[in-house]
Amino acid sequence: MKLDCHTHTSRFSACSVISPDDLLKLARERDLDGLVLTEHNRFWPPDEVSWLRRAFPELLVFTGAEITVGPHHVVVFLPRPDTSLFLCGSLESLSSAVAERDGYAFVAHPFRFNPNFDELVRNYPFAAIEVASFNQPQSDRVELSLEYARRHDLQPITASDAHSSDPVGDYFIKLPEAVVSVDELIAALHAGDFDLHAPVLPGNNNKFPDRDIF
Numbered sequence: 001m002k003l004d005c006h007t008h009t010s011r012f013s014a015c016s017v018i019s020p021d022d023l024l025k026l027a028r029e030r031d032l033d034g035l036v037l038t039e040h041n042r043f044w045p046p047d048e049v050s051w052l053r054r055a056f057p058e059l060l061v062f063t064g065a066e067i068t069v070g071p072h073h074v075v076v077f078l079p080r081p082d083t084s085l086f087l088c089g090s091l092e093s094l095s096s097a098v099a100e101r102d103g104y105a106f107v108a109h110p111f112r113f114n115p116n117f118d119e120l121v122r123n124y125p126f127a128a129i130e131v132a133s134f135n136q137p138q139s140d141r142v143e144l145s146l147e148y149a150r151r152h153d154l155q156p157i158t159a160s161d162a163h164s165s166d167p168v169g170d171y172f173i174k175l176p177e178a179v180v181s182v183d184e185l186i187a188a189l190h191a192g193d194f195d196l197h198a199p200v201l202p203g204n205n206n207k208f209p210d211r212d213i214f
């Protein structure tokens with residue numbers, strides 16, 4: 001199944017210009033099987049997620065959050081939303097909190113703001129790292145991220161980080177089997193058995209040539 005693990009909507013992320021309805025419609029039109037809504041420092045209310053699932057029964061809709069920790073953005077998936085994680089002041093404390101709750105996390109766009117990301121992070125505490133997204137599409141930064149993942153034995157992950165319609169359907173991972181619950185999703189991600197898809201990766205059409213960061 002094709003899954004986009006990092007998306008934002010205008011419902012709960014002020015920086016996004018795409019509504020939840022439009023995002024889910026596009027995801028379906030562009031052949032995704034599911035996505036994870038990962039708003040900035042906010043979990044979706046369960047009743048509103050239920051409404052979306054009813055409106056888009058053919059799409060698997062999961063929720064996580066993108067948590068700001070100092071200069072870093074960390075995408076977190078938990079079996080149950082827990083806003084206490086928004087208070088974590090370091091990657092290490094957030095990592096411990098995620099592990100205690102049997103969750104999964106990765107740092108988003110590691111080289112988007114910090115070309116010296118590897119100097120900022122002495123001991124990377126998560127199992128995965130986002131290597132390409134619409135907010136980190138440049139081939140040199142993708143290569144830096146892939147090299148970082150290789151050096152630290154991390155799972156690389158690709159996701160759109162969509163804030164608009166543009167990247168929906170172009171960045172995703174492909175899992176060998178469908179997952180229907182967030183617990184299954186977390187287990188599948190930890191297993192690491194998935195393929196990466198991004199326009200800048202070898203073997204893909206480079207629809208988004210290198211460009212400045214917006």
Ligand SMILES: [Zn+2]
Pocket residue numbers: 066073108109
């Ligand atoms: Zn971010």
Ligand SMILES: [Zn+2]
Pocket residue numbers: 006007008066108161
């Ligand atoms: Zn994001």
